[in-house]
Amino acid sequence: MQNLRRHKRLLKLLDEHGEATAQQLMSWLPASAATVRRDLAWLAAHQQLLRLRGGARRLPREVTGASLRSQAFRDALQRQVAEKRAIARHAAGLCRAGDTVIINGGTTTFLMNEYLPASGLRVLTNSFLLAERLLSSSRHEVILPGGSVYREQNVIVSPFEDDVTRHHYASTMFMSAHGLSALGLMESDPLLVQAERRLIQQAERLVVLADHSKFERRSGLVLCGLERVHCLITDAGAPDAAVQWLEGLGVPVVRVAPEAD
Numbered sequence: 001m002q003n004l005r006r007h008k009r010l011l012k013l014l015d016e017h018g019e020a021t022a023q024q025l026m027s028w029l030p031a032s033a034a035t036v037r038r039d040l041a042w043l044a045a046h047q048q049l050l051r052l053r054g055g056a057r058r059l060p061r062e063v064t065g066a067s068l069r070s071q072a073f074r075d076a077l078q079r080q081v082a083e084k085r086a087i088a089r090h091a092a093g094l095c096r097a098g099d100t101v102i103i104n105g106g107t108t109t110f111l112m113n114e115y116l117p118a119s120g121l122r123v124l125t126n127s128f129l130l131a132e133r134l135l136s137s138s139r140h141e142v143i144l145p146g147g148s149v150y151r152e153q154n155v156i157v158s159p160f161e162d163d164v165t166r167h168h169y170a171s172t173m174f175m176s177a178h179g180l181s182a183l184g185l186m187e188s189d190p191l192l193v194q195a196e197r198r199l200i201q202q203a204e205r206l207v208v209l210a211d212h213s214k215f216e217r218r219s220g221l222v223l224c225g226l227e228r229v230h231c232l233i234t235d236a237g238a239p240d241a242a243v244q245w246l247e248g249l250g251v252p253v254v255r256v257a258p259e260a261d
Contacts, residue, residue, distance in 0.1 A: 003039075006029060006031065006035075006039060007039060007042070007043060007048075009029060010025060010029065010036075010039055010040075010043065011043065011048060011049070011058065013025065013028050013029075014049060014056060014057065014058035015058055018057065018058065019052065019055060019056060019057035019058070020055050020056065021054050021055035022036050022037070022040070022054055022055050022056075023054075024055070025040075025055070025056070040056050041081065041082075041085070043056075044056070044114060045077060045078060045081050046078075050113075050114060050133075050137050051114045057137070072153075073107065073129075073153065073154050076107045077107045077110070077111075079213070080211045080212070080213055080235075082258035083211040083212065083235035083237065083258045084107060084108040084111055084209075084211055085111055085114075085258075086235060086256045086257060086258050087108055087209050087210075087211060087233050087234065087235060087256055088108055088109070088110075088111035088112045088114065088115060088209065089114075089115045089256075090233050090254060090256050091109075091112055091115075091174050091207060091209055091233055092112045092114075092115035092116045093115070094172065094207065095116060095117065095121055095172075096120075097117065097119075097120030097121070098120060098121075099120075099121055099122070099170075099171050099172070100121070100122040100123075100124070100168070100169065100170045100171060101121060101122070101123055101124070101170050101171065101172050101173070101174060102123075102124045102125065102168075102170040102172070102173035102174070102175075102199050102202065102203050103123055103124075103125045103127065103130060103173075103174045103175075104125070104126060104127065104155075104173070104174070104175045104176060104196060104199060105125070105126050105127035105129070105130065105153055105154055105155035105176075106175070106176020106177070106209070107176065108176045108209040108210070108211065109127070109130070109174050109175065109176045109209055110127060110129060110130050110133075112130075112174065113130060113133045113134055113137065113138075116134075116138065116140070117138075118138050118139060119138060119139035119140060120140070121140045121141070122140070122141045122143065123140050123141065123142050123143065124143040124144075124145070124165065124168050124170060124199075124202075125142070125143070125144065126144070126145055126147075126155045126156045126157070126195055126196075126199065127154060127155055127156075128144065128149060128154060128155070128156055129154040131144055143164070143168060144156060144164075145158055145163050145164050145165045145195075145198075146158055146163050146164055147163065147195075150191065150192075153189070153192060155192070155195065156195075157191050157192070157194070157195045158195065158198075163198070165198050165199055165202055166198070166201075166202065168202055169202055169203075169204075170202055170203045170204070171203070171204050171205065172203060172204065172205045172206075172207055173199060173200060173202075173203035173205070173206050173207065174207050174209060175196065175199075175200070175206060175207070175208055175209065176208075176209050176210065177208055177210055177214060177223060178214070178217060178219050178223075179214050179215075179216075179217030179218055179219055180210060180214050180215055180217075180242075181218060181222075183222050183225070184222050184223065184224050184225040184226050184228075185208065185222070185223040185224050185226075185229070186217070186218060186219040186221060186222060186223060187219060187221050187222075187223040188219045188220075188221065189221070190221060193221050193223050196223055197223065197224065200223075200224055200228065205230040205231070206224075206228055206229050206230050206231075207229075207230060207231045207232075207233065208229050208231070208232045208233070209233050210232060210233070210234050211234060211235050211237070211238075212234060212235050212236075212237035212238045212239070214234075215234075215238060215239055215242050226246070226249055226251055227249075227250075229251050230251075230252070231251070231252045231253075231254065232246060232251055232252070232253045232254070233253075233254045233256065234253065234254070234255055234256075235255060235256055235257070235258055236255050236256070236257050236258065237258075238253070238255055243255065
């Protein structure tokens with residue numbers, strides 16, 4: 001109950017001021033630095049605010065929790081939060097002004113929005129949730145493929161081979177995946193496999209974002225082979241044997257430490 005009251009107070013302060021530094025929030029609440037960091041991490045994971053370097057900004061009400069209509073997506077977003085956030089931060093650091101990138105509709109890739117620069121990118125995404133967030137909190141050019149909204153995964157899926165994606169080129173595609181296996185990247189839904197394969201074809205490099213739990217997950221559908229992966233970003237909990245095996249196949253692996261909060 002105390003956490004809930006403090007969260008409401010913190011959001012009210014951001015409603016009043018638009019954005020604030022962590023130091024300001026510490027003095028206004030009042031609360032310790034560690035408590036404020038934990039509160040910001042929790043509220044960001046629940047789409048109540050956007051974390052900035054050294055502080056936070058309140059998200060417009062129309063793009064907060066109500067827009068996350070998929071319970072499965074909400075649940076996934078709350079698992080391995082620190083690991084996913086660290087992976088997303090590292091991935092966002094690979095983007096440079098002027099780049100055209102593709103970002104798919106996974107939970108880890110969704111968290112990249114918190115760490116991308118404020119402008120200078122062209123982002124093609126099949127995640128209407130990520131597109132909504134980028135439009136409200138950045139000045140990036142955002143491109144969406146045509147198709148139907150797939151509510152369970154918060155993505156846009158086209159039943160047609162000839163959709164808008166084939167007219168775009170990206171230097172890098174950042175992709176979450178359901179799981180990893182010796183056969184390649186795994187996915188659980190045939191509609192998603194179809195959509196993701198079209199996106200992969202338009203990118204020069206494929207960077208996969210996968211926390212350690214993805215090494216344990218299997219599915220009956222292969223999205224693409226490991227030879228297509230140019231880099232895998234995971235966390236420190238990834239199994240050593242699996243990392244060595246991937247590197248032996250020529251897949252560079254970056255392991256990042258989970259964020260403290």
